[in-house]
Amino acid sequence: MSGPSTYEPASGFTRWLDKRLPILRLAHDSFVAYPTPRNLNYWWTFGAMLSLCLVVQIVTGVVLAMHYVPHVEHAMDSVQRFRRDVPFGWLIQPMHAVGASMFFIAVYIHMFRGLYYGSYKAPREILWILGCVIYLLMVATAFLGYTLPWGQMSFWGATVITNLLGALPLVGESIKNWLMGGFAIDQPTLNRFFSLHYLLPFVIAGVTVLHVWALHEAGQNNPTGVDVKSKADTVPFTPHATMKDLFAVSLFLILFSVFVFYMPDALGHADNYIPANPLQTPPEIVPEWYLLPFYAILRAFDFNIGPIDSKLAGVLAMFAAIGILFLLPWLDTSRVRSMRYRPIARQFFLIFVVVCVVLGWCGGQNPGRILAKAGPFSATLTWVQGGQVVEAPVSASSEGGFDQAAAAVEQQLRGQGATLTAVRREGATQGVVRGVVGGAEQTRTVRGETADAVEAEITTVRAEVGAAAPFFIVERRVPPTFTVTNLSQVMTAYYFLFFLLILPILGLRETPGRVPDTIAKPVTDGKAQGAA
């Protein structure tokens, strides 16, 4: 793609400079003359937005570091002082906080775009992997940064995430303590997190240079996924792509500004305005919105898998969810890049997007929340009005034999005319069976939408019946339920199946739609044309 350089120094100075440091030539070849496919649509403008986000985060971050104090006693106050007293602090702090969210909005769209148009396929595997590395670094940076204000979410988020590493067998605990610099999140942790949070963005900038380098080596993909055939398929990057990027960036800045100026706290969590308290966990710990899907995957594993306990399984699955992206270029077997020509794959892709959103939603919910149930919660209450209570002790010879012994005693009582019997175990082998003889047996069933509602009903009935009934048996029935955890499990299964099963098999079996010979030639009338 690079081809021979077309840069011609215009003045004496630039000719002189070009012989010594061809930096202007590099800039010209990379960002001016660089051939760009004609048919790129607006989904291709997110790279420019991401560059802007990185610059905004670094500049505002450097400014924040001038005023921030990485000390457990002063961290939150120093952020407050920045917002209240430092000139324009009220503007720059929300820019940094909102900027993180904007960065992730842009990166997710950028990634889904790459996924849809097959931008990870040969010869762009390294380009895609470098992108995944950047994403991983972004996640790490965001997590470290969220710790710095030292609010409740900072503290407990850091606690939970470092505890994930403790799930690793044998070395987990040592790694955890090494990372925290102690046995809990504390001053040493805050100090090192601050240092690393300052460092990582520059690493991201470095990998971004590699990412752009790889992009310029392979050339940009385009909505048809067809390779650029000739110069006629392309336009120079400047001004064509530059202008379009600038326009899109300007729209992006409008969204950014709406959040900074009118909803600076909408994307954050109220609990992070409460100073960190190691003695009290907030009622619910949730990460920032952009990590919620992974959080849902982590919590989806509430069962052990063979020798792997549920905690480790969740941790492994969470890391695998990102790790699998690195393998994507080799998991997708289709020879067609763009899903525009893969109608079936496109449907699966759209479901995948929905699944990611649903996972995000699940991550923010109480995992035990019931989403659907087959029928109401209910309980059958049985009691006897009047009658006489009889009692018989149970004594079993062994712990395992208790049930049998109790059943025998029950049988015996029933033989004496008892209509209702109940067993109360009072030890490993001891117990008592009570029964009632005579009286009128009463039964009532109560129902409710929640278990609590049923309990309330039971209490009411019990109070009504009162001491008149010495015998009161409650049989609770919980309907089969579908909880947030169950939903997360289904979604997690699809997330992994999409990469491990659907893409590999579909690529071999599907019949692609007709692909154009060149990118300039539209396949179906107006479809490719309308792209830009």
Add this chain to the structure above:
Amino acid sequence: MAEAASGAHEDETTRRDFIFIAAGAAAAVGAAATVWPFIDQMNPAADTLALSTTEVDLSVVELGQQVRVLWQGKPVFVRHRTPAEIASAQRDDYATLKDPQLDSQRLLQSNGQAGRPEWLVLQASCTHLGCVPTFVEGSAFGGWFCPCHGSDYDTSGRIRRGPAPHNLYVAPYVYMNDTTIRIG
């Protein structure tokens, strides 16, 4: 025909140039306006500015004593002068001075009103290179002596000998009432 085409072409050029210049100018203005907050944030913050005044309770300073207070992070002497020191300062009003000033001028409050001879409020930084002078110890004029390079000030804080170019600067102060002054 050729003329008309060229005219249309010119219109086209003008329109295009106008859009580019307008967009470029707008972007430049936006960028410039964005830069300002990032520069201004390094200026003293509101809490720092609020500490730019210091109040001193004079009633606790004994005759012949001085207190050193911090004003804007810098030391200030508030000296309760004895009649002998006042007399000495006034006597030297017309001596040969490097930086001639009357003692009464050195007592002026920042609002222009006259001060009181027994209270002298000086910035405690030697006008040479900024060390804090000591009182009497080493001074041939009964005033302040700078240990760093030997500048010698009299009881009015005027430079009498040594490398310092100016008298000790008077800190801006006003009497808030009989026993309190505000510096700054």
Add this chain to the structure above:
Amino acid sequence: MAKRKGLPKMLRALSAAAIAAIAVAGVALAAGAAHHPEDHPFSFDSPVGNYDMGQVQRGFQVYQQVCAACHGMDNLAYRHLGEEGGPFAAYRVRDHETGEMTMQIGRPAHGGSFVAVTDNPWVRAIASEATITDIDPNSGQPADRPGRPSDHFRNPFPNEIAARASNGGAHPPDLSSITLARHGGADYIRSLLLGYDGEMQGTLYHNPYFPGGYIAMPPPLNPDVVLYTDGSPTTVEQYATDVTAFLQWAADPHMEQRKRTGLVVLGFLLALSALLYLAYKQVWRGESH
């Protein structure tokens, strides 16, 4: 062929169902456990809404006379009250007839110069009413002195342990950013203050807006305990609304400036986007794409 067509259709239906499921779940979420705070139309609610400074001043009075007995506001200093955008910001104005300079609270319609916080008589008076424990510059021992504008709000307790000891084990939270630190913000605070129904459980008070339903704070407001000078009603509801407005200002003192700036920035960006769009179209004129 027909067979193949069937699959995408089904998948489409599936994704539609998934979206519908999210929508339903979202509605279900809205009906949470604790009572949803009552939506009060505060002056600062809308994107262009400002603080009602008279209300913020009254709210400060309520804070001083009621809340401050137990709650600190460590991030606030008395000077903040008199800074631009604060409830006691003072301006010098020249009387048109007499030519005399007078001072007033609040920015006049036109003219007027801002009075530095250190010279603001209202702020000085408020600060000097507080007793601040400081180090005596002569003896080096802790000593009380009247407050100055640069002092932070006096905290009723020296530390958290002392606060708990005086409040039956509960820690009255710092109120500096309280409306940001609670779900529901200002509406929640106001609802909480008005939500007591007299029921008690041990030493805890029932309040349906408080998560869990029982709160350690006794009902703080009673009618006529704070005397207003501007004729506003001295009811519990008025007190709760006013003090909430004050707490919102305290948590977000630069809101007015932020909203004003936002308007300019958004206007600028819309114009810039329009120009950039025209420039983009101009560049691509005649290019097939």
